[in-house]
Amino acid sequence: MKNNVTTFSWMGALAMMVIVFASTGCSKSFLDRDPYIGSSAGNFYQSAEDAEAATVACYAPLQVEISDGAHFRWYFGDIVSDDTDKGGSGDTDEPDMLEFESFIGDPSSGIVLGEWKTAYKGITYCNIALENIPGIEMDEFQKLAYLGEAQFLRAYWYFNLVTTFGGVPLVTKTLAPSEYAQPRATADEVWAQIVADLEEAAANLPEKSAYGTSQTGRATRGAANALLAKAHLYQGNWADCRTRCEEVVESGEYFLDPNYGNIFTDAGENGPGSIWEIQYANNSGGNWGAQFWSEGTYTNVFQRARGTFSGYGFNLPTQDFVDEFEVWEEQIGPDLIQKVDPRLSYSVYQLGDNASDWGEITEDATGMPNPYYARKYFNPAAELAPFGDPNPNGGSNDRVIRLADVLLMHAEACQQLGDEATAIASLNLVRTRAAVPLIQEGSVSGQSLLNAIWHERRVELGLEGHRFFDLVRQGRAEDILEGFVPGKSELFPIPTAEITLSNGQLTQNPGYE
């Protein structure tokens, strides 16, 4: 009996040991778990579908407008200028913007941080695409088109950065963690990169008509040329600007919509004169916290009036802007009729106007005393998102570049080159469509013609985020904008957080230290 007990216990103990040791052996592989959703970097970038997905990822950051702080282009371009006032519910609504408007903006503001980080996010995805797509086996023509899109977008991001901040770190490849802290390149170097990217993109991208309607929104040759023309315009390269503008116009791809009022409607999205728009849709449910993952824009809700119009009431046109629109007298029959540039009514809502299907705009309806509201992104009630939170879910596309802009750039470049006849011709194309009196050839020249062109830019492209940047590049900002500090206010401050994290490599813009 005793022997059985002892033997059994020895055997039992031994058996347990064996089991335990055996299970220890397989524990290493037991703990290797790969995620099911998504792929790992090693398995991706293999096929044409991967190339397309990688390219689409480059576009995704375009739709990010408020992370780290709202940084709409119209914040910088319109509110900081004399075209609009901030608006909102009062001074505590976006208080940072109040400071930027008075040129006392704070580098610690989320607004500049958001602009900076979103741009570099876009640039990173473009770099990833440009590094990984060339190695994929696929149709060469299609491959060059994808690469061209990545180059266009990278140039677009750098354009935003250099016009907002001046010289910035030039990142053209995926960085290793030890390389994250980069010094600032000069503004000229950044412009050179932009030009190089766009020249290559323009050569490889298809024209707008070569894309089917299912691809509307992708970068096209015309878009690359138009952005390149703008880049040259900002640098003062008038001849190059002129050439590129003519390439766009003479491509036959773009026409001015005969009715100015159509451009900023839902039906007018991606219209005949549209060269490139940032696409938004109002059917993704909206997502306040994670805009990266939703497809709507906040611009609609930000710019609609408050109160019964369910908006936040930002970007309020100033009297100065309203006064810019031409008023003239026309002889109609026996009467002398006062006429106003019709573009005013398509750009600005005044008290007493009916805001499409929302009803009449009155002080009671809005709950605010403002006399004017920006119209271009004040979308009708019928276009509100059908489900989910309507606020982050606006459907209006951001009209980044359109034909009228190219024509006016052409006019300005020609004027600077001395070719006033062509300048007036381009100018008149825009004025014809707008149904305002044409300028007679020879009737204005020199500075007056330039002023006329600048005036036309203000009224044609008003409230589209151009004004501040135009004034700065034209050298007029100091005279026109109150509180503008020359030598400082041309640029916005580099975000404090970025300077800290760069370990001293980044230096702040003058005047903001």
Place this chain on the structure above:
Amino acid sequence: MIRQLSWLASLILLFGAGSGVWAQTISVGGAVVDGDLPLPGVSVTVKGSYAGTSTDLDGKFALTVESGATLVFSYIGYLRQELTVANTVSDLKVVLKPDVAGLEEAIVIGYGNQQRSKISGAVTTVDIKEATSIPVLRTEQALQGRAAGVQVTQNSGQPGSTQTIRIRGLGSINNSDPLFIVDGIPSGGIDYLNPSDIESISILKDAASTAIYGARGANGVVLITTKKGSRNSKATLTYDSYVGMQEPWKYMALLNAEQYGVLMNESRAAAGLSALPGLTDPTSLGEGTNWQDAMFERAPMANHSVLYTNGTETSSIAMGASHFSQDGIIGGDKGRFERTTFRVNSEQQAGDRFRVGQNVTFTHIKRNALAENNEFSTPVLRALNIDPVTAVTRNDGTYAYTDYIDSDIVNPINQIEQTFDNWTTNRFVGNVFGEMDLLPNLKFRSSVNVDLALGSQKIFFPAYDLALYPGDPNRPATEFREVNSLIRAENKWSTWQWENTLTYTKEFKNEDKLQLIAGYSALESMSTSITASRDSLASNDPYYAFLSNSLNVEPQIPRASDGISETAWVGQFVRATYDLGNEWSLMGTLRYDGSSRFGLNNRFGLFPSFSAAWNLTERPWFAEKEWIDFAKVRGSWGRNGNAEIGDYAYNPIIVNGLNYTLGSEQNQTIGSGPVAIANPDLKWETGEQINLGLDADFLDGRWNVIFDVYEKNTIDMLAYVPNPGTAGLEPGPSNVASARNRGAELAVGYQGGEGDFTYNLNGNISMYRNEVTDLGAPVDSLNQPIFTGNVFGSGDFVAITDIGLPIASFYGFETAGIFQTDAEAAASAQSNAVAGDVIFVDQNEDGVINNEDKVVIGNPHPDFTYGFTAGATWKNFDFNLFLQGSYGNDVYMGMFRYDLNTTNLPVSALGRWTGEGTSNDIPRVTHADLNQNNRVSDRFIEDGSYLRIKSLMVGYTLPSEVLDRAGISKFRIYASANNLFTFTNYSGLDPEIGTRGTLEIGIDRGFYPSPRIYNVGINVTF
């Protein structure tokens, strides 16, 4: 690892070789009593052999043993006794002495028990019988205020809401939740348990006790043991039931319609605006609508619970079932929680040395829920902010919309009616184990646990329109939904675990005792989910809310998605406990854990611990003092980990979600790319804790005192070290941060009584100080504090986590009164201020008020928390009072949406500045707040200290003479009130604001308050 096991193997073989001595057998019989009372179910075992039995219902036993054998008698609540028998005897009388001080009580520690008198770690047990004789809805509530060092806070008063449990402060900025183990099974959440099924709860607080749980024990461990049957016991059936009524215990004092009108007009006038139509004559507005009154209602709750236990000589069983239901004080059945449980626990003796057991629990939960704890979409927030002028309904019975506020503030009563959010969960938790006595002192146990939960969610958004007539231009866009829609989600969580332990006990001749446990455990857990949504359902009736009833056939954006994630664990551990006589007790643990969550470079971690206890009672100085019954000092040190770091955090994944809209149809097109930077070195967060404690019993066990001090350091805390923007992608987490908690706990108890009257008093008080010591930036100047707690009404983050501060401290501007004159305002650093505006302190005196002038303005952590219980019995009556409180915790009042200008305000706003000298703390009301008077500042910090009469109960047990006739062994009827009264200076709805994620503590965004409950119930035992 291999070395450890082979050492153990040789030890076992060595001792296993020793065996019994051949001797003659005798038979021993007798009875075990306590005074005159026979004790059934007493365990009688023969030291050093397999033989053993238990006493029968009359306390009698009979055994055949070898002459000279030692019999060991043990029974819960009594001191253990040993008796050596040399000759046959048939009427042995063994008297057991009650263990008044509970020294012999076996406390559940991980993977075994230890006697209370020998425990060297910091372990607190909660007397469950007392805690659950007061109706508790959730098990966590049974812990609140009853265990020193354990802080339980409500996250919401809504039925079914979770509670936050913190053991000894906040262990981490990421996840500070403790590990829950129920009957040896690690459970993600214990809301499936019926609190009446719980036998005991042990809370392991220091690292030495939790080290055996390795990489998961850093935040403390809560061990729950459910009621089981016992051998040789009579069959009993208990039925517990109560019904109750809940009601809100407080309304916030807000402006009435007339006061609102006056203030709104004043505010508009200050901004140069005329009065809103409808408010032009405030005196005609009267009281207006009391929205809180409209929103809160009385709600019933009921619980029925049945437990059957039985035990034979070779087996025992416990079977129970329960049904619990609770409606919400907001929304009634829109906030209803219902739980049905069924369980069977049993174990059987199979042969001499083999035992098997099964524990099976099935729970069915149905929960309807309203939105809570945010400041834009909850009924509570809307009821507090909506203007009192608007009526709830119009004359025709339809709900009214407010003309005065836009955006998020809509009619909350309508919102409640339009909410259809239902969760149904079916959960099965099961366990099968087998125990084998390889040798008399060597036991092997293997158990397999399974936890399967199936959750189904349905959220229906009906279409509705509060317009007065079609085309009503004043109807806000947020008061109508054009198209109805439905979201459906199906979730499954499954976990299986296999655990093996080998336990060796050896008692030496000199009364030293050694116990060794070696174990191996493997666990795999997986969760999957499918979510789908569609809109335009054919009917607006929630009864027909199914995806297939959608009329929308357009292919738009992807409306169905899938989620899956899994995690695997492997652990090996060894624990040795050595008792030197009665004086010293030493324990050492080593655990080696590996997890799929850790990066490839750091898959496994080693977690050691050591603790010692010195029983001073035998020492001459203590032994001669009659009034000291027991005194023990103990100390421990240990290291364990926190592994709640996400399942795949170290893996670089390319995700398909970077979508863009393309095409004239505006379709979502898939984009793919990485979103975060990977970290292959990712590993667990390490907690290292030192604990010193003192346990003492005085005066015949009447007084008992437990005191602990500790310091807990967490290192390798996960933090996101920010990247420069040029990196492009979000940074992944890295183990770089650290925090420290220091604290002390004291628990004192007294039992007394005379004759028919007995009473006991227990109190505990705990305090901890919490501080972040490092956030991980490579250079000090790069340390970026973490800002959390964005409050819309203040337009900013209100909490900061930074080096040298407690986690989630409140951070904002300090105020210094109100400008009384315009001249005073013009002379200040605030360029936009005028008379009546708030004075903000310019901390750095640079003439500008900006973010650099922000300072720490409050601390959400309490200075100390405390609990006090008083229980008394007199003849057949029993009485129980339980108080719980917290002192020194600050709350941030974030429930008023000042950013919307026209919201309702607390009555304190009537004290606003209206002219020079009228107020020095409340600014003027104005729509044009250029000075940003309502920015984050100490104006919104309030003291959340409170003392709550958590429960008051009176019960009566029918005398046994009455019951015996009916065949009932116990019948008790009781009445109790929960949350009877709260003493607090806090002006909000409830001072006990919980957490929203680890880094948002004590921010009141419109807190759903806990109800006051009146209960009547019975306990019957057959």
